[in-house]
Amino acid sequence: MTTNNCRFLVTGATGCIGAWTVKVLLDQGTPVVATHLNGDFRRFQLVSLNRVDGVEFVRLDITRPSALAQVVHDHEITHIAHLAGLQTPFCAADPPLGAMVNVVGTVNVFEAIRASGRQIGLAYASSSAVYGNIASQPGGLVTDSSALHPETLYGVYKAANEGTANVYAATHGIGSIGLRPFSIYGPGRDQGMTSDPTKAILAAVMGTPFKINFGGNLALTYAEDGAHAFIASARAAAGSGDAVCLSIPAQRTAIAQFVDMIHGLLPAARGLISHENKPIPVPALLGASALTEAVGEVPNRPLEEGVAET
DSSP, rough: OGGGOOOOEEEEETTTTHHHHHHHOOOOOOOEEESSSOOOHHHHHHHTTOOOOTTEEOOOOOOOHHHHHHHHHTTTTTEHHHHHHHOOHHHHHHHHHHHIHHHHIIHHHHHHHHHTTOOOOOEEEEEGGGGGGGGGSGGGOTTTTTTOOOOOOHHHHHHHHHHHHHHHHHHHHHOEEEEEEOESSSEEEEEEOOHHHHHHHHHHHHHHEEESOBBBBEEEEEEHHHHHHHHHHHHTTTTTOOEEEEOOOOOEEEEHHHHHHHHHHHGGGTTTTOOEEEEOOOOOOEEEHHHHHHHHOOOOOHHHHHHHHO
């Protein structure tokens, strides 16, 4: 299927990766149906510079299965990038809502594909949170095949979605690729536990003090590169009949090094950006991912280039 014959559905299009995914698809000339719940388009406006050609925004609550299936049917969707979800702090604050959106919402995506009777390619957002605390992984290293030890409700919900994908592949032949981002940074990343590096860049540009609330190491992926990974994965999943879960490539950095990089790019901000020393217990040492083998080359730009662009 050529790009011109594709019609992508992007759920959670007003989030950071969702906004970038819509933008990249528009750059590729691919028609997009972008769903949202709250009408807050500021992230999309930020990354796309208010571009609106080729995209149709649809208000949708993914916890309503019939509404989601109707969108897939009416718009003749061929591929889905499922990015709607609540992040770690919001799942912790309201577990039932988190489960409804993150787990039931994902089941509804699979049901909409099944109801369509077509081989719709699906890429959905899992998370490195499925690996749990870095201490639970031998040597702190994680790979695509590492054991899952989620220690947050968010991680549990994402692990459940991976299990759901396996069942729908086995029983209905629905192909999917679940992607496990580590830490996303770049324009539009303003929520979640690991959004502080992006907030630090903004503070440096604005000339205001900011302290990153952790230290240690992070594996960082530029948001636009993450969007490319989801798009390529949805294309590769179409008709595959298999369910796989893969890591998104990332650049590993110490937070102290990241702060130095900001100061190097913006010398006037030197002394304004600082960080705590205590690391957060998230995986930051990644083994080779099979993503390239599964979907082809995806960008993973050097950290300094991504920080400069941000």
